[in-house]
Amino acid sequence: MMRFSTLLRNPAPWMCGTRKLPGIVISSRIRLARNLADYLFPTRADASVREAVREAVLPGVRGIPGMEKAFVKGMEDLPGVERRVLVERHLVSREHAGAEAGGAVVINRPQSMSIMINEEDHLRMQAMLPGFDLRSAFTHLQEADQHLEQQLDFAFDQRLGYLTSCPSNVGTGMRASVMLHLPGLVLADQMNKVINAINKIGLAVRGLFGEGSEAQSNLFQVSNQTTLGESEAEIIDRLERVAGQIIQNEIQARAKLLAERPDFVRDQVGRAYGLLRHARIIATKEALNHLSMLRLAIDLGWLPPQNEGDGNLDLVILDLQPAHMQWHAGHKLSPEERDMRRARLLRERLHSLPEPDMQGGAEDASADTPPNES
């Protein structure tokens, strides 16, 4: 069985993979909600039922192809800091970290699949991949789902589909999402417009940690809102089309900014670089926003592509989060201590990052603009 420290030392490719430039789609994720027909759903079940559910599903979950040597833990057996680390890595939800009785998590070795037991539903299974690859994520998850379906009796209605605790998941029980890095739209002050447009067509835009969380580091999760009346393939198709459109919007926003306000973009990148290299006290949110500017600089060719070493920005982003900081420190840290250690971590990890070479950009970018706009 995988140990927590192994999991932590070996972040998944979808957390810190090398992406094709421009690296707008950070990762793709599919989640399925499933419940057992013969047990009360978790939101209504007491501890003994929840524990019975866990016992009932665990053998099947561990037998899913690819789940060999998985990380398997009852949430109540995990120290609080480790639960929060899993949240910061998007391997369990914030709600699941509350560690109610019967809660458990199973994570495969490459951390491309994580299954929460007794979250809002008996089973919340998710598959994650780097970049823009919803179909492969769905294929992986479908295999797991089919494997479990042979052994477990899922709550399923012929007319409605899969039944879930919250009606918003009834039907496919599927949530497909892409994590998008959209600094261009944010800097151009167009993000609200984009969010409104996406909401109107029935998709949701959320922050870094899903529902109710704030956008940080210019990262936005776009996902389907509805699970009823559309097949899994249709949901993925639509999300792919919309995400493709947002990517185009982002590319155009970047090109327009670079053509019209190149020094504004350079200033944002330069300031981010200067502060990350020289601040001595820095909060997570500020650090994430500056790191977004460095990601943008990489996309624009102003900084070399990411390598896989210590200075990898995705790794740095993982490690600067509060629970990660405390896990690495080996003890609880006050917010003030974290902000100081975070600044040191950034100075050390970004020590060999060269100064952004921002000579080009404006010209290169305008070349990308469609001819009728330039």
Place this chain on the structure above:
Amino acid sequence: MMRFSTLLRNPAPWMCGTRKLPGIVISSRIRLARNLADYLFPTRADASVREAVREAVLPGVRGIPGMEKAFVKGMEDLPGVERRVLVERHLVSREHAGAEAGGAVVINRPQSMSIMINEEDHLRMQAMLPGFDLRSAFTHLQEADQHLEQQLDFAFDQRLGYLTSCPSNVGTGMRASVMLHLPGLVLADQMNKVINAINKIGLAVRGLFGEGSEAQSNLFQVSNQTTLGESEAEIIDRLERVAGQIIQNEIQARAKLLAERPDFVRDQVGRAYGLLRHARIIATKEALNHLSMLRLAIDLGWLPPQNEGDGNLDLVILDLQPAHMQWHAGHKLSPEERDMRRARLLRERLHSLPEPDMQGGAEDASADTPPNES
């Protein structure tokens, strides 16, 4: 006669001198207001009277010992940008830059004395020196005053003393001031308390450009409010004592900050350094505030002492001001253009400034704290 470009190329020692550490007193200044008895005072005089006054005083002013090869100009003969440059160098007042008829300025070659003709009074004479040296400044000015008094009939009342346009200057006509750099008191949030205390004892605290101007770069002018009922020596004595007290307050504030919140101070200095080195767009005010942190770093031994080259912070502070930027550019610049050029100027001029070495500080500083406070 000194040309404007010569004046600009050779800033006075009080503008960019090497100061003893901690360099809290940037410069000392004495100003005397004088009027001719036989002419209407400038605020009531028309153009012809003002011009007559100028003709009447100029020969005497040019004959003051040390005024050989002075810079002598009618304000209306100076282009607007040059008038504003003189204001930015504190050689003429903001009001005098308005260039009303008869206005003139005479500046000696070392720029340690500047005489405004037809400002609020017929003569406003000021002497400036680097560091904390009000007495020498007064001695220089007294020589000039005595020289003029032999040739001109000053408006003088036996009971009141020298008569001036504004009653607040009647008596000695003297304003003595020191320019203090007080980042410690500002960072410790004690500056308002200090200002209130100073006001209560009849002294004034003003911003970088005197009355009504904002404090920038943590620089404050402290000067006497009253000119009546105290001799020149008493005014200087009192200002020296109070300034000495403020210096002690500043030293203690720095020591306390370094003992109790060393990382806060390091963060402020580090951020200032990072932004000055990497921003691409920067307004005067922001730049001045960051440069104040670098001055502090020099005082704390975190940066090497100022040299006299291009990177001298005082020189940089002069050159980044709006009129200086436009004079050097040779044409008018929009605020946006200035902010971009200012950022480039800072990057270029501070290019060889090493990263502040902030290892020490807390320990060194606590050694300075009085024993009963540590």
